[in-house]
Amino acid sequence: MWLRIPMLGNIRQENFVRRMVVGAVLASLLVGFLVALVLVQGFRQREEQAVVTVENLSWVIEQSLGGAITLIDHALLSASDEASRQMQDGGGLDPVSFNAFLARQNARLPNADGLRATNAEGATLYGEGVLPGANAVGRDYFIKLRDDPNAGLAMSKPLIGRISKKWAVIFARRMNKPDGSFAGVVFSPINLESFTKIFSQIKVGQQGAVSLFDSEAALVVRYPEQNGFGSAIGKKVNSNLLQELIKTGKSKNAERAISQVDGVDRIYSSRKITGYELYISVGLSIEESLEGWKTNAITLIVIWLLFTLVFFSLTIQTARGWRQRVATLKTLEEKAELEAKVADRTRDLEELNRKLSALSATDGLTGIANRRRFDETFAQEWNRAARSGQTLALILFDVDLFKNYNDHYGHLKGDDCLRKVAQLLHGHARRSGDLVARYGGEEFAFMAPGMDDEAIFALAETIRKALEGLEIPHAMSPLSRVTISAGVAVRVPGFGDPPESLVMLADQALYRAKREGRNRTILAEDVVAAE
Incomplete structure (x- = not known):
């Protein structure tokens, strides 16, 4: 039976219903297309925000860690210079004077686990907490500094400290006699947990990760570690981004990759710590970065599906064109509201980045420049x-x-x-x-x-x-x-x-x-x- 609508004139009711159905389908597709555009735009904005955030975080950590290592290096250089000064008249080191000097330097190193020195045979003779019979002759850093007068700052592979019984790396510098020959090394063990304390201050989310690698792409320390501290230390990572950074020393734009350590999909930003053969990598979880976007996407899709069902139902039942116009206006209003929310979130993130930049240049204790x-x-x-x-x-x-x-x-x-x-x-x-x-x-x-x-x-x-x-x-x-x-x-x-x-x-x-x-x-x- 045909539904009689006087306003159609001589147009058959069947054609009217068909046209209304076609109009409803087209309207539904149009709204779906708009929803897709909004979702794509929101996805890109979320990705861009994640990239900016992870690059800022990697820069902050690189500066903080580089400053800590530089402080240790300055202390080692000072100790090496002091040893050369004491031996300049052909004599040996004065144990009392040199131990006092090492103690003063160590007091200025908040992250160091002592400052010690060996003789040319590797016997650890100077510094606090020296174990009887301790010898560094087989250590990689000792061999490197002994054999290469121009080695500069040497860093060991991660190891279990003989005194602390904890994971540590050792930073060391060569000591020379007046004639330039090898006189021993001065070294400082750094507890790797002190690095994780620095990393833990950076908010990377529950699935984010901060990793420190050496020049062989071997993991020095990672935060957090799923299987307990030290479980991933020494593991080599086959990452093209990391390998290129090690090869060129130049940071690239953040990239997306699946972690070889825990299989989490992340956006990574990697940087070389200026002046040292160490590389920092910060990763933000894709899932966490897009968490808000997924919620918005589900909401929009549900709204679009409901709109389509309601619109088709009303079209078939009443064939009244004005309902299509109302529904479309409603959808456009929701789109504008969503765009306003995205704009507000973007402004919030920009303000957060400005505050983070200001904090990274200010000493938190004294309020003056850091x-x-x-x-x-x-x-x-x-x-x-x-x-x-x-x-x-x-x-x-x-x-x-x-x-x-x-x-x-x-x-x-x-x-x-x-x-x-x-x-x-x-x-x-x-x-x-x-x-x-x-x-x-x-x-x-x-x-x-x-x-x-x-x-x-x-x-x-x-x-x-x-x-x-x-x-x-x-x-x-x-x-x-x-x-x-x-x-x-x-x-x-x-x-x-x-x-x-x-x-x-x-x-x-x-x-x-x-x-x-x-x-x-x-x-x-x-x-x-x-x-």
């Missing part, structure tokens, strides 16, 4: 001074007997002391180019472009006396109050001169200030204006 920001700014000012021919001045401050202060008053008081010192230094950075940064532990750096040696020395003395004037109690100090020592260096950089040369001058002056009784300022004696 080591990474200092290194970047210092390198820029060094190059600028080299171009302009101006001086660049640097002060390295070190809180005197801070370990004793911490041991006596506790870490909370120690942290408060460091904050007061940082505030004092920051208050004297009055020029636009001045920068105060926490250099590491209880050490601070004050960079002052354009200052000569007299002005920077006077500034260092002013700060030192100002801290004395605060009269912060220090029961373990001979002066009964907190004091600082300062090493001052000034240079006019020459093109090609490394920025580290000025740091070394200031560091040497600081060590001299420590040796001469602390609570004093020493100007580096070998300041040379580069031409």
